[in-house]
Amino acid sequence: MRCWVNGQPSQQLALQDRGLAYGDGLFESIAVRRGRAPLLDWHLARLQRGCERLRLPCPTAELLAQLTAFIAEQQDGVVKLILTRGVGQRGYALPDPCQPTLILQGLPTPAYPAGHATDGVRLFACRTRLAEQPLLAGIKHLNRLEQVLARAEWQDSAFPEGLVCDTQGRVIEGVSSNLFLQRGGVLMTPDLQRCGVAGVMRAWLLEQAAVLRIPLQVRDISLADLQAADEVFVCNSLFGIWPVRELADSHWPVGGLTRKLQGLVSRLMDE
Amino acid sequence: MRCWVNGQPSQQLALQDRGLAYGDGLFESIAVRRGRAPLLDWHLARLQRGCERLRLPCPTAELLAQLTAFIAEQQDGVVKLILTRGVGQRGYALPDPCQPTLILQGLPTPAYPAGHATDGVRLFACRTRLAEQPLLAGIKHLNRLEQVLARAEWQDSAFPEGLVCDTQGRVIEGVSSNLFLQRGGVLMTPDLQRCGVAGVMRAWLLEQAAVLRIPLQVRDISLADLQAADEVFVCNSLFGIWPVRELADSHWPVGGLTRKLQGLVSRLMDE
Known part of the structure; x- marks a missing residue:
């Protein structure tokens, strides 16, 4: 696997890195098509929010230069970016000065069955519940044991x-994706102020919905809300949009809005 | 720094290790005195609880053999053990088969000012709140962004x-320690079923209190309970016991029970 650590080819990380010790860092999984990352700006915006939340030095020109070069070389597949607080001594106190570690890994495009996008998917109803932690909600940090x-x-x-x-x-998200539903022409997605990961595909779809003047609500969603939906889908930056057909005893058709948004995502990724 | 990865001297970890990707693992910071770890059995018991909770293969004979040898070589200081789920592909699904990574690091004994143990300490009142996640409460996992x-x-x-x-x-703990209080002759420490790390020194002290027939309550503790305490202390396996003298507007004397337990800890560590 092609990997860089702080701009140099490497397959390894120092054992004293706080990314390992405490999950003290952030990551992004960036879809790359023909040397371009269509959602790069959304990934960078989330990374910056994460840096502010964790008091990490914000993405610098150096990070952008490395990432851009790595994406261009990748051509197709996924670029996984990990940004940690770097090497530290034992103990939680922030290292001073802080020298973040930037890890870039090039991965092949995941092979999802085509039927997931065309025919829709069944969701497993997880018993694991997400804790409410507003300080960490929304950002894509490395503390992912709940997932x-x-x-x-x-x-x-x-x-x-x-x-x-x-x-x-409350309904929050898929394990590796965000969830939307449509009811009575209104597009809804769970509010992620207390927990959950605010995906870049979710962010992009929210922007598209605003442009298209689709009525939109980011709000608390109950299982009853979900059951009463006219259509349901999950989304992320790697697989795009999968219609949800089934969860436990609930069933939904593949809806027109889902198909319309799938078309937009296809254009975004293939342009 | 002296480090082993899976029994071999190494300073580095594979970038694909899930300890880095997701904080998918556990750690222990083990005090070593003259080649012995007085609280080793308590560390191993917590490690095993953590393994069960995270569905990690339980500490094996091989882990015990490596740890015992490493502790003997360390002589004095701290042995930090990290056990991760090992290398995995992209995505949260558990690798199958799972080949855990065992990391051992030898560190010097931390230099704490002697006055902390003799005169007591002031506690900073953190605004960061711990989320309630019973699935992860009590164990010492690698998801430590809250700390x-x-x-x-x-x-x-x-x-x-x-x-x-x-x-x-509710009052839970110190950032790197557990908290006890004494009121009316009853020793109390917060219940850690919802959040917090159940320290090995806390476990050892709870056992000692039972042996000594000190009335004991593991329960929810409010700030008002804390303020009304006759004595307060924090403890962990590295510094032992520090009396707490001050938190915001509250003040406590160094109490007799605190001194008595400090004496027990000194004997444990120095024997």
Whole structure:
């Protein structure tokens, strides 16, 4: 696998890096097509929000230069970026000065069955609940044990994705994706102020919906809201949009708005 | 620094290790005196609980053999153990088969001012709140951004430790330690079923208190309970016990029970 650590080819990380010790850092999984990353600006915006939240030095010109060069070389696939607080001594106190570690990894495009996008998917109903932690909500940090535990709940490939709720039972997201629903012509997606990862595809779709003047609500969503939806889909930057057809006893058709947004995503990624 | 990775001297970790990607693992910071780790059994018991919770292969004979040899070579200081789920592909699903990574690092004994143990300490009142996540509470996993954020709140060395509460305002622990209080002859420490790290020194002290028939309560503790305490202390496996003299507007004397337990800890560590 092609990997850079701070601009140099490397397959390894110093054991004293705080990314390992505390999950003290952020990551982005960036889809690359023909040497371009269509959602790069959205990834960088989220990375910057994460840096501000974690008090990490913000993405610098040097980071941008390395990332741009790495993406160009990648041509197609996924560029995984990890930004950590770098090497530190034992103990939680922030290292001073802080020398962040930038890791870039080039991966092949994931092979998702085409039927997931065309026919839709079944969601596994995860019992793992997401804790409410506003300080970490929305950003893509390296503390991902909740997702690991949720994804470990099922092995059956009939479920390409799982649904996770928060400790109050609110619907939050897929294990590796965000969730939208449409009801009565209104597009809705869970508010992620308390927990969850605010995906870049979610952000892009919210912008598109605004441009298209699709009525839009970012709000708390209950399981009853989800059951009453006219259409449901999950999205992320790698697979785009998958219609959701089934969760436990609930069933939904593949809706017209889902198809319309899938068309926009296809144009975005293939242009 | 002396480091082993899976039994071999190494300073580096594979970039694909899930310890880095997701904080998918556990750690222990083990005090070593003259080639012995007085609290080793308590560390191993917590490690095993963590392994069960994270569905990691339990500490094996091989892990014990490496750890024992490493501790003997260390003689004095701290042995930091990190156990991760090992190398994995992109995505949260558990690798199958799973080949955990065992990292051992030898560190010098931390130099704490002697006055902290004799005269007591002031606690910084952290605004960072701990989220309620029963699935991860009590174990010492690698997802420690809450502690990083809490510890980043102050730089003033007049505060050797900070107090953190949960999102409901209950008193939970120090950033790197557990908290006890005594009131009316009853020793109390916060219940850690919802959040917090159940320290090995806390576990050892709870056992000692039972042996000594000191009335004991593991329960929810409010700031008002803390303020009304007759004595307060924080503890961990590296510094032992520090009396707490001050937190915001509250003051406590160094109490007799604190001194008695300090004596027990000194005997444990020096024997």
